[in-house]
Amino acid sequence: MSVSPAVFRGFVNPVDPRPGELRAWAYAPDSVPLQAMPPDWDLLVSGDRLIDTLFDLALDPQCPARRFALHCLYIYAADAIRTQFRAHPRRKLRKLVETAEEEGDDLITTWAHNTRMLLARPDLFNYHDWCEGGLVRHGKRLA
Template sequence: MTVRESTFFGFANPVDPRPEELQAWAYHPDSVPLDSMPADWDLLISGDVLVSTLFELAMDRQCPARRFAQHCMYIYAADGVRPNASAQRKRRLKKFVERAEEVGDEPMAIWAHNCRVLMTRPELFEYHDWIEGGLTRHPRRLALFKR
């Protein structure tokens, strides 16, 4: 039985979900609506522990919670370009970007492009776009230079 076919019964600890719980929820997001989750849940789960799961969900065109996963990937990327981000996180982000460029569809190609722009010019970071979901709600390719 695959995760998609399984039933989601909730999170043991919503503040620190296990990857398999997050994946099961993503295919049944109405079972626990986002507005019932802890405040800033997107920020809480957008770290190294769940990033591989979030990336897979963001890449899956059939995932009902795909846009949420893409939003979390924008948060992860913004955190990964900070000067004090770990070398491991920067390497991991680069691998996700490369994979999205290679096999991702348009939304993930846009995410990868925007990550490359931010890696090159971190001063172009805008909180609304990267953390509050602006680039997920209104997808667009960022310009390398502000006009």
């Protein structure tokens, strides 16, 4: 699945970006490097409002910010599961996992597998892996 990029013209409010802004930035991430974003920007954008946009970006192998989007999916999944779905709806996470399994490549199906593993065994949660990008950087598949 390829998402058509738009021209990135900046964020009106980087703490609360619009889906179109996030999508445009993801195809030109060097225009505003992650280091220039507010602290914990990954945690700020990993919510219900932007998760569909992040999911689309993570599905697109051509997206330059794909790994960032995937990292945000890990944050979203961990947040949902660790709060027993008070933070994010179970139905939404289930739909994302199913779509990832049906449409994704190895990178995104690994996320779906790891999310299912965390659902079954919440003790597998490790903050570094799930919220600081460890699982994305190492491509680790939980057993």
